[in-house]
Amino acid sequence: MKHPIAAIRIVLSQSAVSRGSRQASKATPCKWFGTRAAAKLATSFCVLASVATVQAGEPVRAMPADVFIDTLGVVTHLNYLDGAYANVRNVADNLAWLGIRHVRSFPPGPSEPLSTYTYLAQRGVRFNFLVRPNIAESIEVAAKLNAAVPGSVAAIEGFNEIDNFPVPYRGLTGMAAGLAAQREIYTRVRSTPELASVPVYDLTGYDLKSVETRADSADYANQHAYPQNGNQPTYNVPGGAWLPAAIHSVKKFQLPVVITEFGYFSMPQSGWYMIGVDEATQAKGVLNGYMDAAAAGVKRLYVYELLDQKPDPENKNPEMHFGLFRVGNSPKPVAHAIRNLTAVLNASTPRSTTGVVRHSLAYTLSDMPASANSLLLQKKDSRFVLVLWNETAFWNRAEGTPVTHPPARVSVDFGATASRVDLYDPLVSATPFASHRDVRQLTVDIPDHVILLEVTPAGMPGP
Template identity: 35%
Template structure:
């Protein structure tokens, strides 16, 4: 078994951001109320936008967004007057404590250039970055603010002047994102920690790098978890809105949005909304509790499969599993069917409940198991969330399905999961005997069907849909009750009278 320490689910959700240029007033970002509504819908409170300064376009939007709990990564270019920019951001941060969480150096100098103190290109970007870092650390308000570098893999490289290297791993030609992430990570010098401050896919399918909206959703979700698994401090999708019209359908840059030009949510917006709901943790301790460990092993996974473990303050674990595949043909402009990957997740202990969620399908579980130590899920081309609730610590859970032939309940309220050929013994009362599909032939002794602390038999609902089905399968054979599902699956309750049993003695889950 692999013992894995979880990260806080609240830390994960807080680290997912989106590019939202609320400094612009000539496109859809001009409507800040709409922007805030869209951010609220997707469950994201972290945005990347241009650095604040008094008198700028969108100044009121910044102040309103901050008052609504939006957090900022503010981006600078080398044409910004550095001392004034730092002073302006310091003023903003003082007015909105906690809103300015990161300041980022020059953006993509290969595309936008750099000019500073008589230098150009890489030298200008590096010098500007070093001065930016020194200025922030010298400012009494900003001194603890995280600093991101200029964009790596864009013509400049250094190890000074920042806390996290900023990278922009965009997938191309319909290919999945992981290889592009690894390529950009390779450009980071000195094993510095990193942040993904732009990433995404355009939905202009006529462009060589475009994909359709469903593939965008799947690839964007893959990228979020690829990056977090690789150690990214934050991941900013590009971008919130298709902010400008593209009547001729020729500009891929106008189609990266999570919402289209009419503000309808694309599948990625819906999927992100669902993901944030599934992983949501609103408890007061959500961002401060000490996470636990989960012992599990995954069998049968493809080499392209991966997993990532989180935990909520309630103690529930969220294990995300995904299998990244190429699902777009850039030549034919069509989706490629994913190859299903059956993954068996085996836990070291019996778990009370295991639920599987698909963020593309909604916020309700698509599959639920009770009192199991192993499940099998079919993973295709996007992340699934496996939610694991441990059995209460005071409950004695025994997994008898792995070759343990004779099992005794050692404490009141034990949960015993049966397997082929076992002999199971009740103990001090209120024990639960669990039989999943394929359980074989089982013998249960000392079963109490009458007292207030009576024992319980639990069957999968796929075996018996209701108590009437159980009744039809039960027969008195001498002093025993035999419950027969089929020729390969039966349970014998020894020294139990059929008349003593009732619906209260059975759970069908």
């Protein structure tokens, strides 16, 4: 999880992308549609399309908004007690403020007490525990926490990026050691009563091409994906389709997928390779990545990371700039954007229990460019939220500056008259920037980041 970027390997063009990958992927960009059924969330992968228009008359089943919110995760370093993570109350308060409960972390160890994790668990935090080299101890302490606060352990994950951080195991080294250790992790978790229903995420950093199955090793395939050169998460011309490449690389295992590291560091750079961006562009990329992953059926995406770990006033260490919050705990634009997004999706208007509630919307999008995407969500009060975003280039890597392209002008037909449509830009606010009443069609300008169309169909049971 932590390594000097200069010391990292070159990866093949189609392989998953670690934070330290030196070479950009040349994978062909692909268009991703929103999921058509929430039940397919854990098993659907990438829907490829040559055009980006939902066919008229084809109802799209919405993903429940709370299911989408449950896909949002963030990496933490609770074991780093010499920096921002030493204040565990800030960690808990920040997660609650964001509306995120899933974190990835090492389990309690010699330096950090179990009480820290118990406190967070009692605040609603759910842990994906990344196993330490002492496998038995890691699983034992995870079981202890899950017994103390049932449901607090959401997953157990194998070793992290073994190509960058080799872990010897019973006389084995390299990939063989990691794969053998993963089998022990899986067996121990499955035989531990306190973790009986807890899934096991695969390890990362092994040669995917030489492994054909993860039977008896993992319940979820696992990858890391860091868009490089200031690229968008899924669509770049020229460039790589970072999230699609990561997911495609593990598709052969026929397992649901998690992405346990994804992100952008907010230290603007020019040049080639792992390029940092400014804070505004970081916000765009992270929100787009969360949406891309959910639309692709990824069970959960953990953004790297919650806090900038330590001060870096001279901007020399990219590792200190991945946070959603600055080292002094002030929220970056990306944190505000996530909070606005979850606030809109959680906001609910009490409605009558009588009448027919639909869970699909036969919307049509016309003139959508190949770089644009859509995802249909449904709030608890039955209103729909149509998410639209256009992954045009947003960073000039040669200059090290943000770039903005004209938005895509797209016609939206809701299939029937909507009594109200409110438009939100979560990068700006959790209040609408435009509202329309009694409309069936709208022309919408889709920028290089997520916007939300909250749709109240005519005839929906009212307050």
